[in-house]
Amino acid sequence: DVKVTQSSRYLVKRTGEKVFLECVQDMDHENMFWYRQDPGLGLRLIYFSYDVKMKEKGDIPEGYSVSREKKERFSLILESASTNQTSMYLCASSLLGVQENTEAFFGQGTRLTVV
Amino acid sequence: DAKTTQPTSMDCAEGRAANLPCNHSTISGNEYVYWYRQIHSQGPQYIIHGLKNNETNEMASLIITEDRKSSTLILPHATLRDTAVYYCIVRTRSGGSNYKLTFGKGTLLTVNP
Numbered sequence: 001d002v003k004v005t006q007s008s009r010y011l012v013k014r015t016g017e018k019v020f021l022e023c024v025q026d027m028d029h030e031n032m033f034w035y036r037q038d039p040g041l042g043l044r045l046i047y048f049s050y051d052v053k054m055k056e057k058g059d060i061p062e063g064y065s066v067s068r069e070k071k072e073r074f075s076l077i078l079e080s081a082s083t084n085q086t087s088m089y090l091c092a093s094s095l096l097g098v099q100e101n102t103e104a105f106f107g108q109g110t111r112l113t114v115v
Numbered sequence: 116d117a118k119t120t121q122p123t124s125m126d127c128a129e130g131r132a133a134n135l136p137c138n139h140s141t142i143s144g145n146e147y148v149y150w151y152r153q154i155h156s157q158g159p160q161y162i163i164h165g166l167k168n169n170e171t172n173e174m175a176s177l178i179i180t181e182d183r184k185s186s187t188l189i190l191p192h193a194t195l196r197d198t199a200v201y202y203c204i205v206r207t208r209s210g211g212s213n214y215k216l217t218f219g220k221g222t223l224l225t226v227n228p
């Protein structure tokens with residue numbers, strides 16, 4: 001069974017803390033994505049990566065960075081957490097775009113609260 | 116990037132067909148249309164995708180207009196478990212052979228008993 005696993009389901013952090021959200025996939029997928037989801041705004045793409053050590057900015061990268069040291073792991077980093085980063089964070093993975101069907105598989109999400 | 120427009124919400128009676136529309140008037144010739152759904156408290160789940168031709172799988176059917184400016188997802192016999200937010204997405208190029216999936220706000224489909 002294919003799996004995308006996010007390290008935490010719920011997380012509470014303080015303003016100014018450095019926060020790491022971890023995502024691991026076991027499907028040998030090249031692509032990995034980080035989204036955030038907020039009420040009324042849908043899913044918004046933060047960053048994505050198509051290979052180890054490669055990354056591309058999504059639509060809302062400000063305040064975030066990412067790390068992809070191994071193919072199966074994609075980390076989202078909040079350098080200095082702020083309350084407006086309180087959100088549901090979703091990780092996804094998929095095959096590279098040369099495939100016709102690049103179905104993305106999503107993790108269960110991490111609900112981050114910054115206080 | 117090609118954008119999509121969907122109604123905010125729709126209702127459907129259990130056992131009836133649910134037809135969810137999507138407009139994607141700026142879609143390019145080689146961009147695929149994908150549909151996902153998200154049931155409360157879960158990550159989005161892939162449903163179906165298409166380029167030009169109509170598609171059907173065990174979950175749904177996808178009808179794409181000839182000019183490709185719009186599409187309709189059809190759930191032939193909606194059940195209460197189909198209540199979810201449905202996202203219509205255009206898979207857009209991000210450079211080279213890679214792509215990205217840009218989600219909008221989706222349509223909340225409520226299936227009523």
